[in-house]
Amino acid sequence: MKYIVQYIFVLMALMLLAGCDSEDSQTSVDAKVNEIKVTPSPTSVLEGRTQQLIAIAKYDDGSENDVSDSVSWEIVGDPTIADVSASGLITANTKGDTEITASKDGIVSNTVKVTVCDLAGVCIDPFDTGSGRLFTNSPSVAYLDSIGGSATDGSYIEKGAYGPVGEFYLFNWGNANALCTAYNTKSLGGRTNWRLATRDELKVELYDIYGNMFADRGWPTEYSYWSMTPDSSSYYYVSLNNGKISSSIPSGMNQASCVSEP
Numbered sequence: 001m002k003y004i005v006q007y008i009f010v011l012m013a014l015m016l017l018a019g020c021d022s023e024d025s026q027t028s029v030d031a032k033v034n035e036i037k038v039t040p041s042p043t044s045v046l047e048g049r050t051q052q053l054i055a056i057a058k059y060d061d062g063s064e065n066d067v068s069d070s071v072s073w074e075i076v077g078d079p080t081i082a083d084v085s086a087s088g089l090i091t092a093n094t095k096g097d098t099e100i101t102a103s104k105d106g107i108v109s110n111t112v113k114v115t116v117c118d119l120a121g122v123c124i125d126p127f128d129t130g131s132g133r134l135f136t137n138s139p140s141v142a143y144l145d146s147i148g149g150s151a152t153d154g155s156y157i158e159k160g161a162y163g164p165v166g167e168f169y170l171f172n173w174g175n176a177n178a179l180c181t182a183y184n185t186k187s188l189g190g191r192t193n194w195r196l197a198t199r200d201e202l203k204v205e206l207y208d209i210y211g212n213m214f215a216d217r218g219w220p221t222e223y224s225y226w227s228m229t230p231d232s233s234s235y236y237y238v239s240l241n242n243g244k245i246s247s248s249i250p251s252g253m254n255q256a257s258c259v260s261e262p
Helices: 002-025 141-146 173-185 199-210 213-217
Strands: 033-039 043-046 050-052 054-059 064-066 072-075 082-084 089-092 096-104 112-117 155-158 166-169 225-231 234-238 245-248 258-260
Touching: 033 096, 043 050, 043 089, 054 096, 072 082, 082 096, 089 112, 141 166, 173 225, 173 258, 199 213, 199 225, 199 234
Parallel strands: 043 112
Antiparallel strands: 033 054, 050 089, 054 064, 072 096, 082 089, 096 112, 155 166, 225 234, 234 245
């Protein structure tokens, strides 16, 4: 009986300590909101897709808390461009610009500029194939210029048959690799391990599963996509329009998809 009483006493003491630690890690009940910061800001969303906004409140006791589910979200720009849910999820309706804010306890956040576009605009599609591995479409002139650029080898105009109408950059093999390095520098999608896709990743993981990537994801596909897979002194490239595989010397011009592992 003595040991049972001691056990119960120790258990109660541990529960009290845990409760104290829990209270210390939370925002004080009396703390007041000083600032609300919404990220990402600005943000670009592909037409017809969604994007989650995160609202972080800073309190006068120095604590911070994710309040995305408890703030009031509001479209303060053009309401036809996008919708925002009670939890901060943007739904992109039609191409254009709008603005969103979040408010709580009389405090209004920074104003987030939201650009809804297709892949010919200032958007890129970091496509998650389901395993956390991301693939990017080859960038438009508008997008790559908007993030500071990278070495290219000219551009071409998509006319709507093989990709969204607009201007897209072309790359030799070396500059295709440099593009992925540029994405690392910019921490695209919060990641810094971007590299050029392999032949099998393009053919097996993309084309064989999703087919024509213009039809499935709106990617530009008039030119094939470089791979990092060598073929003697050349490198393989893969058409994401019809799945054809061929190879070219490094000075050839193609498009580029960069890959990031989770």
